[in-house]
Amino acid sequence: MPPDTPAGPSFSARWAALKNIPPFLALVWRASPALTLAMVILRLMRALMPVAMLWVGKLIIDQVVALSSSGGPETLSGWWDSGLADTLIWLVAIELALAVAQDVLGRLVSYTDALLQEKLVIDISIRLMDHAAGLDLASFEDAAFQDRLDRARRQTMGRIPLLNQLMQQLQDSVTVASFAVGLILYNPWLVVLLALALIPSLLGEMHFNARTYALNHARAADRRERDYLRMIAATAETAKEVKIFGLSPWLRDRYLVLARRFYVENRVIQRRQLSVMAVLTALGTLAYYAAFLWIIARTLTGQLSLGDLTFLSGSFLRLRGLLEGLLAGFSGMAGQAMYLDDLFEFFTAVPAIASPADPLPVPRPIVQGFRFENVGFRYPGREDWAIRHMTLDLKVGETVALVGENGAGKTTIVKLLARLYDPDEGRITLEGRDLRDYDLDELRGTIGVIFQDFVRYAVTAAENIAIGRIEARDDRPRIIASAERALADQVIAKLPQGYDQMVGRRFARGLDLSGGEWQKLAIARAYMRDAQLLVLDEPTAALDARAEYEVFQRFKDLTAGRTALLISHRFSSVRMADRIIVLEAGRVQDQGTHAELVARPGRYRELFELQAQGYR
Numbered sequence: 001m002p003p004d005t006p007a008g009p010s011f012s013a014r015w016a017a018l019k020n021i022p023p024f025l026a027l028v029w030r031a032s033p034a035l036t037l038a039m040v041i042l043r044l045m046r047a048l049m050p051v052a053m054l055w056v057g058k059l060i061i062d063q064v065v066a067l068s069s070s071g072g073p074e075t076l077s078g079w080w081d082s083g084l085a086d087t088l089i090w091l092v093a094i095e096l097a098l099a100v101a102q103d104v105l106g107r108l109v110s111y112t113d114a115l116l117q118e119k120l121v122i123d124i125s126i127r128l129m130d131h132a133a134g135l136d137l138a139s140f141e142d143a144a145f146q147d148r149l150d151r152a153r154r155q156t157m158g159r160i161p162l163l164n165q166l167m168q169q170l171q172d173s174v175t176v177a178s179f180a181v182g183l184i185l186y187n188p189w190l191v192v193l194l195a196l197a198l199i200p201s202l203l204g205e206m207h208f209n210a211r212t213y214a215l216n217h218a219r220a221a222d223r224r225e226r227d228y229l230r231m232i233a234a235t236a237e238t239a240k241e242v243k244i245f246g247l248s249p250w251l252r253d254r255y256l257v258l259a260r261r262f263y264v265e266n267r268v269i270q271r272r273q274l275s276v277m278a279v280l281t282a283l284g285t286l287a288y289y290a291a292f293l294w295i296i297a298r299t300l301t302g303q304l305s306l307g308d309l310t311f312l313s314g315s316f317l318r319l320r321g322l323l324e325g326l327l328a329g330f331s332g333m334a335g336q337a338m339y340l341d342d343l344f345e346f347f348t349a350v351p352a353i354a355s356p357a358d359p360l361p362v363p364r365p366i367v368q369g370f371r372f373e374n375v376g377f378r379y380p381g382r383e384d385w386a387i388r389h390m391t392l393d394l395k396v397g398e399t400v401a402l403v404g405e406n407g408a409g410k411t412t413i414v415k416l417l418a419r420l421y422d423p424d425e426g427r428i429t430l431e432g433r434d435l436r437d438y439d440l441d442e443l444r445g446t447i448g449v450i451f452q453d454f455v456r457y458a459v460t461a462a463e464n465i466a467i468g469r470i471e472a473r474d475d476r477p478r479i480i481a482s483a484e485r486a487l488a489d490q491v492i493a494k495l496p497q498g499y500d501q502m503v504g505r506r507f508a509r510g511l512d513l514s515g516g517e518w519q520k521l522a523i524a525r526a527y528m529r530d531a532q533l534l535v536l537d538e539p540t541a542a543l544d545a546r547a548e549y550e551v552f553q554r555f556k557d558l559t560a561g562r563t564a565l566l567i568s569h570r571f572s573s574v575r576m577a578d579r580i581i582v583l584e585a586g587r588v589q590d591q592g593t594h595a596e597l598v599a600r601p602g603r604y605r606e607l608f609e610l611q612a613q614g615y616r
């Protein structure tokens with residue numbers, strides 16, 4: 001084995017994956033009990049058709065041989081009138097009916113299969129979305145989790161092959177059993193011979209499937225990067241930079257390196273599979289011809305009739321094909337079942353951040369406000385503290401501004417307030433009680449945050465605003481009022497279809513907006529909520545200084561009586577806040593009003609003067 005080829009999961013791991021089949025069947029059943037039942041019944045009926053047809057075929061041949069050697073009438077009408085051929089006619093009619101039934105059943109199976117697969121994909125996708133919604137933000141920022149989610153998602157993309165395989169296996173097993181019964185009645189050794197020849201190819205198939213799975217598993221991170229590269233090489237969001245910086249050769253080379261690595265490893269497996277499986281399959285062919293010779297010999301010596309010869313050789317041929325398919329299918333199924341590990345593993349992930357068993361309701365109105373008590377927090381997987389020994393108050397009715405250099409911890413404070421993360425040290429309280437004691441949904445419902453990296457949804461302008469309170473998406477007056485407060489009404493007035501204009505460049509009918517125009521739409525989201533704490537975390541950076549000032553001033557006025565938190569790098573805007581908190585390296589360095597802070601030496605005055613100089 002080349003050094004960088006990942007070792008396949010052990011045989012036992014592969015067998016162990018079959019444990020996923022019962023829960024998978026439970027998923028199928030839940031998706032549609034009626035279709036599942038119909039599918040099983042149809043497949044069972046279909047399974048018995050081949051043996052029945054072959055048997056009737058044998059009876060027909062025996063009849064024909066018997067009648068032709070009995071010296072009966074010489075003309076067809078003679079045969080008809082004598083009634084000697086009645087049994088034969090009936091047999092042919094039955095064979096025809098069986099053939100028609102087989103076709104019809106085949107069609108019905110495909111029909112049910114298509115519907116059931118679709119139902120299953122919908123059902124699993126919804127479960128994936130629901131489950132993902134409950135998970136922690138930290139999970140989404142974790143690469144290992146992303147890989148697992150990616151593999152789980154692949155399970156539900158398009159059709160789920162396992163369902164079809166499973167059902168086909170069921171059907172083929174019944175067909176095999178029916179043929180085997182026939183063979184055993186003639187000579188049990190025929191079946192033993194066949195089974196022995198096929199076992200090596202079963203083991204071979206299993207082995208190679210496990211190797212392929214292991215390779216895919218080991219390369220999930222690469223594949224995600226490949227998808228990412230392909231995406232940035234060809235999307236509207238990146239096209240500008242890709243062109244200006246001439247990135248496309250670099251992107252293509254990076255893609256090629258990753259793709260080649262996979263290709264080379266995959267080729268090793270495929271080549272080995274080719275040679276090993278060729279030998280193993282030849283064994284099966286040998287067994288078939290050995291049995292065939294035995295049947296011919298017995299017919300020559302008169303121990304078997306011509307009908308028997310056709311039935312047996314037909315059965316044997318079919319059985320071989322079926323068994324091969326069954327064994328390959330079985331190992332393929334075990335392979336598919338291993339992919340299910342990812343899906344079920346994803347479903348078992350539980351969020352660390354959740355409501356307590358007996359949550360407190362969030363008070364309305366809030367009287368005392370939020371308080372950080374000696375809070376320390378580190379992002380998962382990072383050694384350094386994003387914030388540490390942080391103590392601060394957010395009082396009701398107050399407009400507080402957070403200032404500080406990049407990475408000082410401003411956004412982290414907001415994420416902790418909304419419980420997107422929980423502190424590692426100290427606690428954050430609301431009305432003196434730990435945030436963790438409150439109902440999580442209610443808590444998030446009472447906080448309105450617009451982040452600097454807010455999402456530009458490819459939906460209508462009205463819907464983009466309604467995002468702030470999606471239940472109110474049909475409340476047009478509320479949307480219009482929010483737009484007016486955020487100065488987004490002027491943006492919308494310029495759109496040909498106004499509030500119903502599709503925005504963004506993702507879809508053909510979408511109209512793109514400028515950075516500042518997008519920000520105004522986003523800020524309007526904040527006004528959609530009945531939030532008691534409103535946060536603007538720099539969604540105003542693309543506005544010109546005057547527009548930002550105006551937005552902040554309105555924000556302050558319109559949030560009177562509630563708590564407002566503003567984050568900006570522009571001193572011209574933050575100076576209006578009732579209190580300014582200066583952060584440095586995750587700690588509160590100073591706080592006060594603008595007048596107080598510029599009156600004393602310190603970081604604030606330093607930064608303020610630096611900015612003021614720029615304007616002189």
Ligand SMILES: Nc1ncnc2c1ncn2[C@@H]1O[C@H](COP(=O)(O)OP(=O)(O)OP(=O)(O)O)[C@@H](O)[C@H]1O
Nearest residue numbers: 141379382386404405406407408409410411412413
């Ligand atoms: N998701 C994350 N995972 C790991 N580290 C993070 C993550 N987000 C932020 N950090 C780190 O935490 C620290 C504080 O970041 P934060 O985003 O709170 O800064 P900020 O003051 O909002 O900065 P800016 O002005 O650039 O927006 C930084 O050192 C940053 O690198």
